[in-house]
Structure formats: C-alpha cells, structure tokens
Amino acid sequence: MSQPAPEPGLDANFRLAMRRLAATVSIVTCKDGDGRHGITATAIASVCLEPPTVLVCINARTRLYTKIAERHRFCINLLKTCHIELSRQFGSRDLAAGRFTTGDWTELDDFVYLRDAQANLFCSLQKVVEVGTHGIFIAAVERLGVASEIDPLIYQDGRYVTAQDTLR
Amino acid sequence: MSQPAPEPGLDANFRLAMRRLAATVSIVTCKDGDGRHGITATAIASVCLEPPTVLVCINARTRLYTKIAERHRFCINLLKTCHIELSRQFGSRDLAAGRFTTGDWTELDDFVYLRDAQANLFCSLQKVVEVGTHGIFIAAVERLGVASEIDPLIYQDGRYVTAQDTLR
Numbered sequence: 001m002s003q004p005a006p007e008p009g010l011d012a013n014f015r016l017a018m019r020r021l022a023a024t025v026s027i028v029t030c031k032d033g034d035g036r037h038g039i040t041a042t043a044i045a046s047v048c049l050e051p052p053t054v055l056v057c058i059n060a061r062t063r064l065y066t067k068i069a070e071r072h073r074f075c076i077n078l079l080k081t082c083h084i085e086l087s088r089q090f091g092s093r094d095l096a097a098g099r100f101t102t103g104d105w106t107e108l109d110d111f112v113y114l115r116d117a118q119a120n121l122f123c124s125l126q127k128v129v130e131v132g133t134h135g136i137f138i139a140a141v142e143r144l145g146v147a148s149e150i151d152p153l154i155y156q157d158g159r160y161v162t163a164q165d166t167l168r
Numbered sequence: 169m170s171q172p173a174p175e176p177g178l179d180a181n182f183r184l185a186m187r188r189l190a191a192t193v194s195i196v197t198c199k200d201g202d203g204r205h206g207i208t209a210t211a212i213a214s215v216c217l218e219p220p221t222v223l224v225c226i227n228a229r230t231r232l233y234t235k236i237a238e239r240h241r242f243c244i245n246l247l248k249t250c251h252i253e254l255s256r257q258f259g260s261r262d263l264a265a266g267r268f269t270t271g272d273w274t275e276l277d278d279f280v281y282l283r284d285a286q287a288n289l290f291c292s293l294q295k296v297v298e299v300g301t302h303g304i305f306i307a308a309v310e311r312l313g314v315a316s317e318i319d320p321l322i323y324q325d326g327r328y329v330t331a332q333d334t335l336r
Contacts, residue, residue: 007310010309017309020318021192021320022190022331024190024191043213043214044213045211050179051300055223057214121185131294131306132218133216134215136297136304138299141182144175150187150324152324161331161333163322165329167252167328
C-alpha cells in the first residue's frame with residue numbers, strides 16, 4: 001500500500017473537522033491528600049457494556065493526568081445545560097483557583113462528584129495509553145448515579161448548544 | 169484504598185447513563201478485495217492535535233473490526249442531519265446487504281468515503297486496545313475532507329437529534 005504524504009494544512013483542517021464532532025461536556029474529577037482536582041472534558045466514549053467501560057482523553061500537562069495516574073479512582077460527571085458556567089470554570093486555566101467553590105460538589109469514599117449532574121460514572125482506572133500530548137484513560141465503571149432528566153450540555157463548533165428533537 | 173463491590177443493576181444503569189452521552193454519528197468504512205465495509209459508530213473521540221489522532225470503539229464481532237485490523241486504513245465519515253437513513257442502514261444487521269447502494273460514496277486510494285459528509289477523516293491504524301467485547305482503534309489522521317457546513321447528526325437517548333443554538 002502506498003503511504004500518502006501528510007497534506008499541507010493537515011493540523012488546521014483537523015481542528016476544523018473536530019469542530020464538527022459535537023460532544024457531551026463532562027467534568028472529570030478526583031481527590032487526594034492535596035484536595036480536589038478537576039477539568040472539563042469532551043473526549044469521552046463508551047467502550048463496551050460488558051464489563052461497563054469508558055474512556056477519557058486527558059492532556060499530559062494537566063495536574064489531573066498525574067493525579068488519576070497515581071490514585072486510579074476518578075469520576076466523570078456528565079453536565080446538564082444549566083452547568084455552562086461550571087464547564088467554563090473547569091475549562092479555563094485562569095479560573096482554576098475557583099474550581100469547586102460553586103456547584104453541588106460532594107464526596108463519596110475516594111471520589112468527589114457533582115450531585116446534580118446528568119450522570120456520575122465512578123471509575124477505576126484499568127489502563128493508560130499514551131498518544132502524543134495526551135493519554136487515553138480506560139476505566140471500569142464501578143458505581144453510577146443517574147438523574148431522571150436527560151438534558152446534556154453539548155459542545156459544537158466552539159460553543160455550547162443543546163439538543164433539538166426535530167428529526168425522524 | 170477499599171474496592172467497592174459492583175452495584176446491583178450496574179449494567180442496566182450504565183446503559184441509562186450512556187443514553188445521556190449525546191454523540192455525533194459517523195459511518196466508519198474500509199475497503200479490500202472483498203468490497204466495501206462499513207458500520208455506524210458513535211464512540212469516537214479526538215485524542216490529540218499533535219499529531220492529529222482519533223479513536224473509534226468497534227465491536228469485535230463485526231466484520232469491520234477484522235477488516236480494519238487487516239488493512240490498517242479506514243475512513244471516519246461524520247454525518248449530517250440529512251443522513252439519518254444512511255445511519256440506520258449502516259447500524260442495522262438486517263439492512264446490511266443494502267449498504268453502499270444509496271449515499272454519495274466514492275473511492276480514493278485505499279479508502280471508500282461519503283462525499284457529502286460533514287468531514288472525512290482518512291485514518292491509518294496505529295494501535296488496537298482490546299477491552300471486553302470491543303476494540304479501541306487508535307489512528308493517525310493522514311488526510312481530511314471538511315465541508316463548509318456544520319450540521320452534525322447527534323444520537324441521544326436512543327434517537328436522532330440536532331443541535332439548537334440557544335445557550336450562552
């Protein structure tokens with residue numbers, strides 16, 4: 001098979017393409033002796049149902065990357081549309097100091113989680129696959145919290161949107 | 169650290185939680201001497217920008233799993249809202265025979281792709297991580313097609329939706 005050379009402008013076009021990949025916004029959290037840690041993430045996928053397994057991609061330069069790699073326990077909190085400000089706060093380095101000062105955060109065993117999230121996935125790390133600047137954290141879901149309401153906060157084309165149920 | 173026992177009903181609750189994870193719908197395709205192969209997929213994530221890398225989770229019982237593992241080249245076609253019927257066709261085992269008979273499919277080198285998709289990611293497989301019933305296919309993006317329109321087909325709570333730009 002021929003190996004096509006990478007296109008000129010590949011990086012810029014990849015960013016453009018990824019703006020078209022609408023994704024649910026979550027805040028990934030963990031806690032340790034230093035306190036609570038968390039970041040906003042959209043690169044999350046359901047891997048398989050048996051056993052319940054998810055993955056999340058995290059930048060290796062974040063503190064959370066190191067903390068999860070050490071602690072092995074973390075929570076994925078799927079956000080609702082009312083959580084835009086929380087998402088901004090956990091997504092901005094400038095607002096890092098204020099994280100966990102607003103929002104309905106509470107603790108359970110080794111976890112810190114957002115009580116009014118759409119869902120809380122309490123995860124046990126199984127494996128980290130390092131790829132370029134990021135790690136793929138593959139985790140078993142040990143416990144779950146699920147709200148009755150289905151109202152995901154979605155990120156698309158650099159902005160927050162919600163779902164509109166007009167398709168058949 | 170204590171290891172909490174898995175909750176009763178964990179599997180059922182995991183399915184409920186995953187219904188809250190709205191995701192863009194894609195059709196993943198590859199071709200070989202036997203012809204064209206493809207399935208609908210929603211477990212797709214951007215891994216990192218440098219180098220451009222994506223992942224897709226694929227059930228090990230599908231033919232596509234074997235084909236991509238053999239060929240190493242595949243295309244992720246991000247669907248638009250007009251592609252609902254295509255998504256159903258590539259997502260149903262019953263409709264497998266009719267795949268590629270409708271839709272604007274064409275070929276380029278080792279790839280078969282959907283010309284009017286939101287974006288086409290022409291991928292070169294780097295690694296497969298096997299987890300339970302599925303494999304995580306991690307791939308470098310070698311080439312890209314990007315449409316000007318941003319109009320992702322989104323799957324949420326077992327149905328197709330589109331984005332509504334009402335949030336600030």
